[in-house]
Amino acid sequence: xxxxxxxxxxxxxxxxxxxxxxxxxxxxxxxxxxxxxxxxxxxxxxxxxxxxxxxxxxxxxxxxxxxxxxxxxxxxxxxxxxxxxxxxxxxxxxxxxxxxxxxxxxxxxxxxxxxxxxxxxxxxxxxxxxxxxxxxxxxxxxxxxxxxxxxxxxxxxxxxxxxxxxxxxxxxxxxxxxxxxxxxxxxxxxxxxxxxxxxxxxxxxxxxxxxxxxxxxxxxxxxxxxxxxxxxxxxxxxxxxxxxxxxxxxxxxxxxxxxxxxxxx
Numbered sequence: 001x002x003x004x005x006x007x008x009x010x011x012x013x014x015x016x017x018x019x020x021x022x023x024x025x026x027x028x029x030x031x032x033x034x035x036x037x038x039x040x041x042x043x044x045x046x047x048x049x050x051x052x053x054x055x056x057x058x059x060x061x062x063x064x065x066x067x068x069x070x071x072x073x074x075x076x077x078x079x080x081x082x083x084x085x086x087x088x089x090x091x092x093x094x095x096x097x098x099x100x101x102x103x104x105x106x107x108x109x110x111x112x113x114x115x116x117x118x119x120x121x122x123x124x125x126x127x128x129x130x131x132x133x134x135x136x137x138x139x140x141x142x143x144x145x146x147x148x149x150x151x152x153x154x155x156x157x158x159x160x161x162x163x164x165x166x167x168x169x170x171x172x173x174x175x176x177x178x179x180x181x182x183x184x185x186x187x188x189x190x191x192x193x194x195x196x197x198x199x200x201x202x203x204x205x206x207x208x209x210x211x212x213x214x215x216x217x218x219x220x221x222x223x224x225x226x227x228x229x230x231x232x233x234x235x236x237x238x239x240x241x242x243x244x245x246x247x248x249x250x251x252x253x254x255x256x257x258x259x260x261x262x263x264x265x
Contacts (some may be wrong), residue, residue: 027054028064029104032073036100036200041077044088053090068177094212097191100198113156120149136159147149174237182228184217189237192265203241206251226253229263238263 031053035042044065046052053074054061067073074090131142157230174185182188195204210225230253233240240260246252252259253259 004231021060023060024064024067025103027060027256028068028073031064032092032096032100033199035074035090036096036195036198039091039201041089041091044074044076044090047087047264054244068096069100071095071099094191094208094215097195097198097200097212101194104198113160116153116156120153174232178187178231178235178237182231184213184220184228185232185237186214187216187230188229189265192238192263196265202242203264205243205262206253206260207248209263210251226251229253230255233260233263 035053043050043052044054045057046055054065056062059107065074069076069090072093073096075093077089077091077247079086079088084125118258174182174189179185188209192204206226206229209229210220212221213225214220229238229240232238233255240255241262241264242258243261246259246261249259249261252261254260
């Protein structure tokens with residue numbers, strides 16, 4: 001980018017820093033979902049007909065991109081300089097999965113629904129008084145606002161129902177005995193669920209899961225991680241699967257004579 005852009009940040013649930021303007025959050029979520037769904041590196045900004053995670057180097061898109069880099073949701077892989085124009089190539093980090101989960105997950109949808117319902121309930125008395133007093137002049141505007149409000153509530157109700165169904169059927173759980181042997185089991189299962197809800201395609205590579213768990217368990221060694229993953233596979237909490245490519249073979253585990261390099265639910 002050509003230079004820094006001022007961003008007003010506030011702390012949000014889940015330990016992340018949130019952008020004040022919902023338009024920034026929407027732009028950021030769309031970019032992160034694209035980066036996660038299509039693994040690998042991406043241009044940070046669109047350039048002509050060449051695709052990028054953010055559509056422009058100015059305005060809302062630029063501020064959202066700068067926030068993503070500052071918060072560690074995206075990391076720069078390489079840069080290309082052509083004259084005065086610098087093209088940045090980035091990829092999503094494990095933090096991006098958690099950000100999408102906290103801002104576009106069952107819990108975030110339910111929080112949004114609660115806020116909308118509370119605001120609606122609080123505003124009804126004064127809104128009705130104003131509507132009665134100015135009914136003749138504001139009838140058209142009243143109908144438009146009521147329709148928009150109902151449409152939003154209907155949309156949130158549908159999303160809430162879907163979120164509750166997912167929440168009731170996807171709760172990670174392991175037995176107490178397994179939890180003692182693999183103390184990070186719940187964290188691993190929650191990360192896999194969040195990754196799936198965030199739109200990441202395919203099974204999770206073992207190196208990605210190891211680094212994601214390492215944020216909370218920095219003392220976890222690779223051999224202990226591999227032994228724990230095999231135990232979770234044995235009790236059917238996860239399923240280990242082989243892949244066509246194994247770029248980091250030291251992370252692979254052997255199950256029934258086969259090299260397993262990815263894990264799913």
